Amino acid sequence: MKSYHLDHLDYLETEAIHIMREVAAEFERPAILFSGGKDSICLLRLAEKAFRPSDIPLPFLNVATGHEFPELLEFRDRRAKELGAKLIVRSVDEALEKGLAVQAPGQISRNQLQIPVLLSAIEEFRFDCCIGGARRDEEKARAKERFFSFRDSFGQWDPKNQRPEIWNLYNGRLNPGENMRVFPLSNWTEMDVWEYIKREKLEVPSIYFSHQRRCVRRGGQWVPDTKLMPAKANEEVKELIVRVRTIGDIISTGCVESPAATCDDIIAEIAAARVTERGSRADDRVSEAAMEDRKKAGYF
């Protein structure tokens, strides 16, 4: 007899498709945040699952730091084209020029500077909802996040005053100026993401797989050696066989030494991994509450 029972990936998938369709049905001007990273690649697949054979009824929005891995940009543009979607790119460079964002003295990483760029893009296009690929397992403050995460008219998140989220009934109602962030992958882990990429045979940017790269030792991790922040004389530089687990601003994205060349290798590596994926991002290690503070200020 046939078993009418979903395995864990099917369950996570149907939950996410349901959420995508709720967004398309309940918001007037929703968008999908697409960075070209592995989580947002899964989001796009889920959008296909939710809306085909129709066109995906949401434009893709990318907030570019200007410090991207080149492989990521190429992939982002190509994937959006393949899916026949409208891709909107707003960049930190542009925002710095216009004075919308200001670099703090000594601040080189641009992850923080994405906040004003995102908020002004939301205003420019009057987006009332942005679907993001954040997962609760990434970080402690994210673990408290709702699927439908309400933001006030300043784009801020108030963790103490979140709407209760019960069953699969999402309350997406907003007053003018307010905004919703929606995270269909909330319940996915890093492992689920890779198992899904494998199952769905999704292409991901090559930097997720093992490659040779000149790296510099900084803050207890290897980061790419780039012209943006050249290695100082006292810093150790090495040619290594590495891959990235999570992609941010190129100068603060940790590279892990790895021979993993396929999805299967990565899945085996994660299974044996002894540090979390965010353990390789310097921006989260600033303080115990680093992510909470960024989120309150309007980060993804």
Add this chain to the structure above:
Amino acid sequence: MTVTHHPVDLLRFNTCGSVDDGKSTLIGRLLYDSKSLMEDQIEALERSADITGGGQINLANLTDGLRAEREQGITIDVAYRYFATPHRKFIIADTPGHVQYTRNMVTGASTANLSIILVDARQGVIEQSRRHAIIASLLRIPHLVVAINKMDLVDWSEERFLEIKDQFEEFLPRLDIKDVKFIPVSALQGDNIVTLSAHTPWYPGPTLLGHLETVHIASDWNLSNFRFPVQWVNRPNNPTDHTLHDFRGLSGQIAGGIVRVGQKVMILPSGFSSTIKQIWTLDGLQEEAFSPQSVTLVLEHDLDISRGDVIVDAEDLPGASSDLHAKICWMNPRPLTPGKQYLIKHTNQTVKASVTAIEHRINISTLEKEDGITELAMNDLGEIRLKTAKPLIYDGYAINRLTGSFILIEPGTNTTVAAGMLLPPTEVARPEYRDFAI
């Protein structure tokens, strides 16, 4: 984390109990002992232990992610955690014990297959334990585990364990929970969490994790009554593939039962009949699909169907009414008062509703129904009557958690103010409801 080479299923559970019963410690222990913790997480724990804990690792810090929680040493909001064993994947909702956060407990429990209620062995069953068991029962969580914690502080006494079990079993018959398991544990020291404890030779097992890995959850979804609330009308715009020119699909998540190609269905509230022509998915056409899969249905007839309509088995109709009777948990600081207008979100539609009467409040210590109530305050549980602007197509919550549940939203502030569970319908949907179609 463990690699899983075969499909594994997913168990969702929440932990509840009073403040300091050890919920956060228990979750930390499950993560730690199942080797789901990573070095940087352990290091972060050790770092904060050196600063604040006098060198003692605090497992609770793993889940208490917000600054205010760490400072006050309490859990404010639901925190979700993930771990896996070779047998199952788990999603944990760590729900707070403070009375003022009961709404979060309801949130965490609403999607759970199983609830763990922690009881401090020194204190025994207290009002909060009862309240949480009642919420679990109201929400129809199929499985309950009563973890009697801090056994190390009562000398691992079997007598004490049995005493607490008796206290709990005394009020169980009044609840609607079929499967209850009692397990003596020490979350702090790890006894009976992953391995059986030498301290409790009188306890035959299973361990908490052993139970979580094996409890039978296959029948937790309704597979008997086909229900399909239409979520989104799928109509390609100028498709390049001309076979799609007349494609009119109805997308949604199956909220109950099984659907097959060729099945006779009725569309409610209009009452029109049709037959399932295709079950469309990105992975190809399917012969059948079941709850809670998300699919796109194509019908034989081109009917006017929109979001909020429900497609059901023609032989097995749900209830339909604009006069509703429900149990609710009130979640807002401003009390519920009869006569006030709200919005009700039920499956995929949101309509106006007013509360016509509060029938009674449920006393959560005695489970008695208290009459003559004029308002329900935050965290109160009660039974109410509602009138909606349009009939709802629904089932009793006991039969179907998805077509039997709703939320109330306060217009203006847009906050979610109540979680509701519908009592069984008294009127079955009839084609005459065509009159109500807009």
